[in-house]
Amino acid sequence: MAKKNTVRIGGMPAVIDCRDLRKTYDGKVEAVRGLNLEIQAGECFGLLGPNGAGKTTTIEILEGLLEPTSGQVTILGQTWKSHARELREKIGISLQETRLSEKLTVRETVELFASFYREPRPTNEVLESLQLEEKADSWVGKLSGGQRQRLAVATALVGSPKVLFLDEPTTGLDPQSRRQLWDIIRAFQERGGTVLLTTHYMEEAERLCDRLAIVDHGQIIAEGSPAELIARLGGHHVVEFSLAENSHRAPESWQSLPGVDSVRNDDGLVCLSVREPHRTIPALLERVEQESAQLDRLTTRQASLEDVFVRLTGRHLRED
Amino acid sequence: MRTGNIVNMTIAQQTPPQQKEEQARPTRNGRWSGFLHILSVRMKELRREPEVIFWVFGFPILLALGLGIAFRNKPADVSSVVIISGAEAQDVLSMIERSPRKSSIHADVLGQSAALRGFRLGKYNLVIEPVGPSEIRYHYDPSRPDSVLARALADESLQSAAGRKDLIETSVIASSEPGSRYIDFLIPGLLGMNLMNAAMWGIGFALVDMRQRKLLKRFVATPMRRSDFLLALLSSRLVLMLIEVSLLLGFGVLAFHMRVLGSLWSILVIAAIGAISFGGLGLLTASRAQKIESASGLMNLVMMPMWIFSGVFFSGERFPAMVQPFIKALPLTALNDALRATILEGSSLVSQSGRILVLVLWGSISFALALRWFRWT
Numbered sequence: 001m002a003k004k005n006t007v008r009i010g011g012m013p014a015v016i017d018c019r020d021l022r023k024t025y026d027g028k029v030e031a032v033r034g035l036n037l038e039i040q041a042g043e044c045f046g047l048l049g050p051n052g053a054g055k056t057t058t059i060e061i062l063e064g065l066l067e068p069t070s071g072q073v074t075i076l077g078q079t080w081k082s083h084a085r086e087l088r089e090k091i092g093i094s095l096q097e098t099r100l101s102e103k104l105t106v107r108e109t110v111e112l113f114a115s116f117y118r119e120p121r122p123t124n125e126v127l128e129s130l131q132l133e134e135k136a137d138s139w140v141g142k143l144s145g146g147q148r149q150r151l152a153v154a155t156a157l158v159g160s161p162k163v164l165f166l167d168e169p170t171t172g173l174d175p176q177s178r179r180q181l182w183d184i185i186r187a188f189q190e191r192g193g194t195v196l197l198t199t200h201y202m203e204e205a206e207r208l209c210d211r212l213a214i215v216d217h218g219q220i221i222a223e224g225s226p227a228e229l230i231a232r233l234g235g236h237h238v239v240e241f242s243l244a245e246n247s248h249r250a251p252e253s254w255q256s257l258p259g260v261d262s263v264r265n266d267d268g269l270v271c272l273s274v275r276e277p278h279r280t281i282p283a284l285l286e287r288v289e290q291e292s293a294q295l296d297r298l299t300t301r302q303a304s305l306e307d308v309f310v311r312l313t314g315r316h317l318r319e320d
Numbered sequence: 321m322r323t324g325n326i327v328n329m330t331i332a333q334q335t336p337p338q339q340k341e342e343q344a345r346p347t348r349n350g351r352w353s354g355f356l357h358i359l360s361v362r363m364k365e366l367r368r369e370p371e372v373i374f375w376v377f378g379f380p381i382l383l384a385l386g387l388g389i390a391f392r393n394k395p396a397d398v399s400s401v402v403i404i405s406g407a408e409a410q411d412v413l414s415m416i417e418r419s420p421r422k423s424s425i426h427a428d429v430l431g432q433s434a435a436l437r438g439f440r441l442g443k444y445n446l447v448i449e450p451v452g453p454s455e456i457r458y459h460y461d462p463s464r465p466d467s468v469l470a471r472a473l474a475d476e477s478l479q480s481a482a483g484r485k486d487l488i489e490t491s492v493i494a495s496s497e498p499g500s501r502y503i504d505f506l507i508p509g510l511l512g513m514n515l516m517n518a519a520m521w522g523i524g525f526a527l528v529d530m531r532q533r534k535l536l537k538r539f540v541a542t543p544m545r546r547s548d549f550l551l552a553l554l555s556s557r558l559v560l561m562l563i564e565v566s567l568l569l570g571f572g573v574l575a576f577h578m579r580v581l582g583s584l585w586s587i588l589v590i591a592a593i594g595a596i597s598f599g600g601l602g603l604l605t606a607s608r609a610q611k612i613e614s615a616s617g618l619m620n621l622v623m624m625p626m627w628i629f630s631g632v633f634f635s636g637e638r639f640p641a642m643v644q645p646f647i648k649a650l651p652l653t654a655l656n657d658a659l660r661a662t663i664l665e666g667s668s669l670v671s672q673s674g675r676i677l678v679l680v681l682w683g684s685i686s687f688a689l690a691l692r693w694f695r696w697t
Binding site: 065088091098099122159 | 347348349353354356357358361364365368369533534535537538539540541542543544697
């Protein structure tokens with residue numbers, strides 16, 4: 001899958017521009033604390049972070065559904081304060097957990113949303129591009145989870161939007177439905193659309209997004225393409241192992257192994273961030289034998305966004 | 321003819337591609353397309369919910385049927401009396417059975433304690449205690465109308481059987497006009513209550529449900545006009561109102577021979593104003609609740625006083641004079657009174673302007689406040 005390299009053409013305004021965005025609830029809960037975003041046309045931009053990071057608040061402000069406490073938001077060169085009706089014609093959104101009317105058919109639901117736009121796409125075309133034609137006359141209540149999500153995205157795409165906002169689009173879906181939805185999002189991007197999505201699945205962020213912002217506690221703690229972030233912050237490889245007698249040796253003792261960038265102890269599992277696994281692993285095995293210890297587990301893998309997040313915050317993306 | 325068939329086949333082969341092109345041409349939606357679609361979707365959803373159909377249409381009719389039968393005007397209520405057994409008991413019994421009032425009195429003979437207990441428990445309305453050969457003691461309860469009636473009937477029977485002469489010539493004209501029966505009073509009241517319930521639940525509850533499901537939030541993110549959305553909800557209420565009025569009045573006329581004196585137009589105008597006003601009240605109660613539970617509680621709080629005080633099942637004038645101004649100020653009272661005046665007495669719309677004003681005030685203030693407070697997200 002070729003991902004687009006974003007080339008910023010000098011002077012071209014960003015599709016989504018957000019400066020120093022802040023949102024405080026009831027004067028106490030600071031959900032968003034000074035966020036800056038600049039998203040270019042044709043990009044797929046992701047907000048990656050754990051639950052409660054402020055992703056949903058941010059995206060709802062950008063969708064015009066929530067008023068920020070302070071900060072400026074510009075979408076396609078217009079603001080919500082001045083051009084709300086026009087902007088709504090040009091964007092499509094999918095909220096987290098919307099329950100559409102169960103006693104309407106798929107076709108009736110799409111047609112209902114189509115009726116709100118000035119020039120909507122033909123219903124059959126929308127249903128076809130989302131692989132819902134077979135279920136066109138079934139009641140929404142009888143659809144599977146994946147089909148319901150596709151219907152939600154269908155309602156977002158029926159107005160031929162320029163920007164698509166998706167809040168956790170694949171939460172709770174099985175892997176196949178997830179991939180189907182990714183294909184649909186990519187197809188939208190290939191036709192020139194811009195996508196902003198929020199997610200807490202690192203695989204989704206890695207595969208779909210051209211650029212990411214990692215969000216935690218209402219702030220962006222890192223930004224860049226997935227590859228950049230991993231290279232810059234995640235290291236290249238991770239070697240994970242645990243020893244049989246579970247002794248807690250000092251992390252520094254492993255740091256001295258060749259090629260080790262940093263060491264982390266994750267509840268008995270030692271994680272080494274390494275640049276050259278072919279040098280580190282033999283040295284590790286030698287050390288283990290020297291100390292007459294026993295290896296319980298040994299895995300080696302490429303660094304992922306999860307590792308980036310853990311290194312930045314000390315926590316995991318998902319609390320399970 | 322073979323050549324003809326070949327020509328027809330060629331034309332048939334040509335049309336499908338043209339049809340496909342027409343399908344691909346994008347539609348352009350006019351100003352009211354959103355409104356019309358919301359309205360039609362709302363009607364479809366209601367049609368597909370069988371419980372709603374029962375509660376909105378079936379329940380009031382069942383209620384009218386049940387109450388109408390239970391409280392029907394029987395030719396004359398039969399009074400149950402009990403005679404205390406003893407020497408003269410049989411004489412008293414035969415005097416009653418000889419009298420022209422025989423069909424209105426039913427008499428049993430029991431021992432003293434059983435008779436008094438039966439009277440206390442309401443099984444009998446009067447106890448006749450023969451005290452001597454020409455002396456009778458009545459046990460009755462002056463606070464029970466049935467008891468007062470039983471005593472009067474029994475006494476008249478016994479006195480005329482004993483030979484009392486009536487000195488004044490009397491004649492009787494009996495008239496039983498429909499319009500003064502309980503069912504005539506009840507049906508406009510049920511109609512008013514039904515309009516209120518359906519508006520509060522149909523609009524108020526539906527909105528809270530949509531808010532809880534985030535459907536409101538989803539709609540508001542589209543170019544849909546909020547006013548169109550609310551207008552469509554009200555319009556669907558009015559369409560249903562037409563059906564409700566026809567069903568309930570039709571039922572009253574067919575099953576109970578109700579006489580509708582007012583013009584259908586006046587009745588519909590009043591029902592429409594009632595439906596819209598209660599729609600506004602429903603909108604107000606639903607303006608902020610995030611959960612169905614809290615909205616239900618609030619709606620019951622608003623509706624229950626009116627079920628009791630507004631003259632649905634019995635006249636609100638039975639309550640003490642001190643609370644009458646408050647009762648008259650309630651919107652359901654105004655609606656029921658206006659409906660009764662129009663349906664039973666044929667009053668004009670102009671004569672009901674006071675009550676219509678009450679409804680309009682409730683409605684407009686509710687709408688104004690609701691629109692200011694309404695939580696769309």
